[in-house]
Amino acid sequence: MAATPPAHLSPRKKPRQARAAMTLDAIFEATIQVLLAEGLHRLTTTRVAERAGVSVGTMYQYFPNKQSLLYALNERYLDIVAEKVEKTCRGKHGATTAEMVQALVDAYWQAKTERRDVTRALYRSAVELDNEALIEAFAQRVDAATIAMLASASDGSYVDLHLVNTTLLAVIFGTVRNVFERNLTASMEADIRSQLTTMCLSYLKAASADRAAR
Amino acid sequence: MAATPPAHLSPRKKPRQARAAMTLDAIFEATIQVLLAEGLHRLTTTRVAERAGVSVGTMYQYFPNKQSLLYALNERYLDIVAEKVEKTCRGKHGATTAEMVQALVDAYWQAKTERRDVTRALYRSAVELDNEALIEAFAQRVDAATIAMLASASDGSYVDLHLVNTTLLAVIFGTVRNVFERNLTASMEADIRSQLTTMCLSYLKAASADRAAR
DNA sequence: CCTCAAAGCGAAGAATTCTTCATATATTGG
DNA sequence: CCAATATATGAAGAATTCTTCGCTTTGAGG
Numbered sequence: 001m002a003a004t005p006p007a008h009l010s011p012r013k014k015p016r017q018a019r020a021a022m023t024l025d026a027i028f029e030a031t032i033q034v035l036l037a038e039g040l041h042r043l044t045t046t047r048v049a050e051r052a053g054v055s056v057g058t059m060y061q062y063f064p065n066k067q068s069l070l071y072a073l074n075e076r077y078l079d080i081v082a083e084k085v086e087k088t089c090r091g092k093h094g095a096t097t098a099e100m101v102q103a104l105v106d107a108y109w110q111a112k113t114e115r116r117d118v119t120r121a122l123y124r125s126a127v128e129l130d131n132e133a134l135i136e137a138f139a140q141r142v143d144a145a146t147i148a149m150l151a152s153a154s155d156g157s158y159v160d161l162h163l164v165n166t167t168l169l170a171v172i173f174g175t176v177r178n179v180f181e182r183n184l185t186a187s188m189e190a191d192i193r194s195q196l197t198t199m200c201l202s203y204l205k206a207a208s209a210d211r212a213a214r
Numbered sequence: 215m216a217a218t219p220p221a222h223l224s225p226r227k228k229p230r231q232a233r234a235a236m237t238l239d240a241i242f243e244a245t246i247q248v249l250l251a252e253g254l255h256r257l258t259t260t261r262v263a264e265r266a267g268v269s270v271g272t273m274y275q276y277f278p279n280k281q282s283l284l285y286a287l288n289e290r291y292l293d294i295v296a297e298k299v300e301k302t303c304r305g306k307h308g309a310t311t312a313e314m315v316q317a318l319v320d321a322y323w324q325a326k327t328e329r330r331d332v333t334r335a336l337y338r339s340a341v342e343l344d345n346e347a348l349i350e351a352f353a354q355r356v357d358a359a360t361i362a363m364l365a366s367a368s369d370g371s372y373v374d375l376h377l378v379n380t381t382l383l384a385v386i387f388g389t390v391r392n393v394f395e396r397n398l399t400a401s402m403e404a405d406i407r408s409q410l411t412t413m414c415l416s417y418l419k420a421a422s423a424d425r426a427a428r
Numbered sequence: 429c430c431t432c433a434a435a436g437c438g439a440a441g442a443a444t445t446c447t448t449c450a451t452a453t454a455t456t457g458g
Numbered sequence: 459c460c461a462a463t464a465t466a467t468g469a470a471g472a473a474t475t476c477t478t479c480g481c482t483t484t485g486a487g488g
Contacts, residue, residue, distance in 0.1 A: 174388030
């Protein structure tokens, strides 16, 4: 991942002492909190520093500007999610399609739901960010993982695995985000999650049936 | 729609003369352009006014603040999209499920794609906006339309129409947005669109089969 | 314990932004 | 043609925000 961020978004330096690492953690956490409590347009360097319990100057020691802070935050988060998905995919090599889809939806949903506040904060932060490259890198990483998994399925293969895979991911990612943006009850959410799995499964069945028919 | 916006987001007054109506149009259009050309964080009242060829004061004659401008813009747009979906749904009453899904996906995709620049601009503008109510109103309006349509299907019914419907919408809306956020080739996009239709269809088939099995 | 590098500080300048209001111009109905 | 009303103007004050830099404090290795 980490498609080497453009210079103006790269961190200035990495922490060398334990103290500095804690400071960085505090800054990231503070960023999320401010994002949630005040929104993107009230996310100021001063406020973040204050909340983190450090001075603004400290923040600028690590990041050349506000954007780079948000960039780093997104990078960190996407990395975690990507890793979870990759791990899940590796764990399901050779399994049945049904197991794979189930696991994939669960893993992604879980990763996003674990700390839904953070997820929401990051969806917001990303808007005003030149992070297409970041998203793209994330997408490709996940793509590779899921393709490898699906290709190893014990119970079916697809004419256009690439297309099927891309579709699957677009649908899963998109649906999760959409659900996040609405204010549904927990049970409604759980229901949709399960329906989403059903939907993906029936799609894959149809897609391989398609193949058989040709 | 239009769940009466909170006071601080309501327009100050409506245009009474043709001149004023043109001014408003210019302001909205300028807002979109600035959003696209500069991004949300550079969307300032001054810049919008300048681009619209009016003075800032004029803008403040109609909107009490910047937020209310964005709110009104979103309202206007969501209204158009909702109307298109409603019209499509009315047109498919009594049709087959397959026709309905096809039409729904097409209508929504089309509405969002017609001016993809505008769509993108609005996705951005909405982030920093207290527009949950707006989204909710939109969702309910579309919900009602699609439920009514599906309930009239000539070839199937569902145990939990409500859930099926909500899922369908979450998936369609989410997928469209996700596709928008990536930079896919036109043909890849078209492919996904068609796959999405397939997926929705196979889901509905599975959902009604479920019913039959109980 | 001492020195050098790492980390932290925060007041303050430069820039940007929102919003108002006193004033000026345009339109319309009588 | 003349009020009365609707529109439009834009300079300027108040507020907010980003970022720097000279200085202090802390930590680690010798």
